[in-house]
Amino acid sequence: xxxxxxxxxxxxxxxxxxxxxxxxxxxxxxxxxxxxxxxxxxxxxxxxxxxxxxxxxxxxxxxxxxxxxxxxxxxxxxxxxxxxxxxxxxxxxxxxxxxxxxxxxxxxxxxxxxxxxxxxxxxxxxxxxxxxxxxxxxxxxxxxxxxxxxxxxxxxxxxxxxxxxxxxxxxxxxxxxxxxxxxxxxxxxxxxxxxxxxxxxxxxxxxxxxxxxxxxxxxxxxxxxxxxxxxxxxxxxxxxxxxxxxxxxxxxxxxxxxxxxxxxxxxxxxxxxxxxxxxxxxxxxxxxxxxxxxxxxxxxxxxxxxxxxxxxxxxxxxxxxxxxxxxxxxxxxxxxxxx
Numbered sequence: 001x002x003x004x005x006x007x008x009x010x011x012x013x014x015x016x017x018x019x020x021x022x023x024x025x026x027x028x029x030x031x032x033x034x035x036x037x038x039x040x041x042x043x044x045x046x047x048x049x050x051x052x053x054x055x056x057x058x059x060x061x062x063x064x065x066x067x068x069x070x071x072x073x074x075x076x077x078x079x080x081x082x083x084x085x086x087x088x089x090x091x092x093x094x095x096x097x098x099x100x101x102x103x104x105x106x107x108x109x110x111x112x113x114x115x116x117x118x119x120x121x122x123x124x125x126x127x128x129x130x131x132x133x134x135x136x137x138x139x140x141x142x143x144x145x146x147x148x149x150x151x152x153x154x155x156x157x158x159x160x161x162x163x164x165x166x167x168x169x170x171x172x173x174x175x176x177x178x179x180x181x182x183x184x185x186x187x188x189x190x191x192x193x194x195x196x197x198x199x200x201x202x203x204x205x206x207x208x209x210x211x212x213x214x215x216x217x218x219x220x221x222x223x224x225x226x227x228x229x230x231x232x233x234x235x236x237x238x239x240x241x242x243x244x245x246x247x248x249x250x251x252x253x254x255x256x257x258x259x260x261x262x263x264x265x266x267x268x269x270x271x272x273x274x275x276x277x278x279x280x281x282x283x284x285x286x287x288x289x290x291x292x293x294x295x296x297x298x299x300x301x302x303x304x305x306x307x308x309x310x311x312x313x314x315x316x317x318x319x320x321x322x323x324x325x326x327x328x329x330x331x332x333x334x335x336x337x338x339x
Contacts, residue, residue, distance in 0.1 A: 035120050037081055037111070038074035041065055044114045056186045059248060064104050068093055078115045083126040087136065094137050105133065151266030154274035158324040163258060171246070171254040173225060174237035178251065178264065180222045180319055182271040182290055184209065185264050190245045191236045199223055200308070203291075214291045217312035219319035271318060279317060285310045 049058050072089050073081060086108060093101045109127035116125065127133065152160050157179075164176055178188040187203050195202050201216040208214050218226070229236060239246045251264045268290060275286045289311045 035078050035115070036074060037076050037078045038065075038070050040078045040115045040118075040120065041069070041074075041107075041111045044111045047114070056248060060103075061107060064100060065107060068100070068104050069108065078112070079121040081112060081121070081126065083132070086126045086133075090133075090137065105129065150262045151269040151273075152260065152262045154270045154278070154321075157270055157274070157322050160258075160260065161322045167254070167258070169254075170237050170240065171250050173229065174246065175251050175254050175264070177222060177225055177237070179267045179271075180219055180225070180322065181216050181315070182268050182318070183216065184268070184291075185248055185251055187214075189237060189248065189250065192234050193231055193236055194234070196226065196236075199312075208291060210291060210293060215306055215308055217308055217315050219316045221319040221323065222315075274318070274321065275314065278321070279314065281310070281314050281317075285314060289314055 045058060045061055052058060069089055073085055076085065086105075089108070090101055090105055093104070095101075105127055109125055109129070112121065112125050112127055115121045116123075124132075161176070161179070164172055164179075174188055177183075177191075178185065181188065181201065183203070187207055190207050191201065191203070195204070196218075199218045199220075201218055203214045203216060205211050205213045226236065235245055237246060238244065239250075255262060255264065272286065272290060275281060275289070276283075279286075285307055288307055
């Protein structure tokens with residue numbers, strides 16, 4: 001074979017290689033356009049939920065995407081999501097529900113980043129904050145500063161507790177327990193009987209915001225409340241039908257049923273304000289009762305205790321305060337499910 005023949009064969013092979021490469025790119029492009037944003041979002045959740053704490057994170061992701069994102073861009077090819085499309089989702093809610101909007105933006109960015117890593121889209125991430133959306137949307141910190149979570153004033157807690165204790169049902173008891181312990185919704189709703197030891201409730205690290213085990217001293221009222229509940233399930237406050245932990249909206253629905261315009265998380269603010277204004281307990285005792293990180297890293301290294309005895313006195317004082325104006329009667333007993 002002479003030089004001209006070899007050159008011709010090489011050119012032919014190169015042409016076939018280029019054609020094959022072009023075909024591969026076309027297949028990749030077609031595959032990308034076949035994947036919608038919603039499909040990629042669900043795939044992202046499935047790939048990452050094992051590292052999340054319980055079902056709460058998945059519920060939050062699914063709820064926010066289902067309400068604000070999927071109706072607008074869920075059916076669009078993930079490869080076609082651009083800056084204008086992202087803004088069409090964020091701008092209507094950016095100042096209306098700023099905290100939710102911030103989380104939605106972050107989730108869109110993560111999903112698009114996942115899709116790019118999978119070869120389903122190319123180019124810059126249009127949901128990126130730094131250098132992009134920060135120039136087009138208002139700074140979230142300013143918006144959050146004037147949107148405090150609504151709370152029942154601590155002066156009205158006694159009257160509210162009287163109204164709450166008149167309600168039957170597991171949701172009312174769960175809300176009362178949450179208030180008495182100044183805990184978060186995920187901590188209280190996920191509580192199990194195995195976590196109770198006498199007058200101490202130990203919340204495992206996996207259900208705590210700071211990822212650290214937290215001991216909660218129970219007031220006499222809280223202990224009495226628990227003693228009134230059936231123990232036919234691992235969960236202290238089981239969902240009526242499923243038997244597992246109730247949905248996060250359970251307590252919010254109870255508040256709405258009572259006609260109270262406040263958030264469940266706001267009761268922690270009620271407790272914090274009361275403790276700061278009406279008691280002489282030290283600030284770090286109050287903050288530890290809320291499971292907040294207290295002091296610098298060096299101070300925490302030298303202070304290894306959780307001040308359970310002092311916090312026990314604080315929580316007992318809070319329970320007594322909640323009883324003022326509230327019914328002095330016993331806790332509403334619950335029947336066993338199916339009884």
